[in-house]
Amino acid sequence: MVIEFSVAVENAGVVPVVRVSGEIDVYTCPKLHKVLTEVVDSGQIKVVLDLQNVHYIDSTGLGTIAHSARSLSKADGQLNVICSRPQVRKIFEISGLSSKNINLFEEESKALSA
């Protein structure tokens, strides 16, 4: 089953939550890049990225997320990623990014409060 890619920003609370569904690859990544860049450039210090409904991610997706995390980090901010799917977590771990300026969480409440 292929889930259509979508990305949306929720600004209901203090921290914006970027929710993504579907596959993040070389085709869909520009849409994620655009939304993340807009959120980061709006001056947010802390951003939560929800990947719970993402079942595939590749190097282009990780590159985009790493780029946003670097931008936030330079402003003393942080990018908290909600990621509960083992295969997606595995990709983060192989990349080495999860040990740098990207924080991985399994639960949204922890990502928001961290």
Added chain:
Amino acid sequence: MSQLPTVTIQIPAQSDFVGVVRLSVSGIASRMNFSIDEIEDIKVAVSEACTNAVQHAYGGGDGMIDVAMTLHSDKLEVLVKDSGKGFDPANAVSAKQDGANDALFGLGLGLTFIRTLMDFSEIESVPGQGTVVRMVKNTPVETSA
């Protein structure tokens, strides 16, 4: 000796066709004895090879990518070939190195995924002639109860 079953697919080197290869290789791997996790590994590795070709082979111009999937009795072998400008794998930035050029970082990360997720991989790239990525995933050894 009978010829090994091989499925070939040719796609334009465009980003919206990479998902088609992922679906194809997923279908082929599902016919073999791979676990769901292993099928996901294969999908990522093959997709990364295609992504590299889409992003770097033809410099944004037209071109094609050939993918050949051969079903051995004990492994799946996948070749991803383009006829683009080629590159030196040694110039790809290490996946552990951030702060670098994003495109080269993505290329290095893609190669890291291929090497890590497959049991064997090799890259042959000739400037001006193209690149062939060959990768192999061994099927799990069945143990009798």
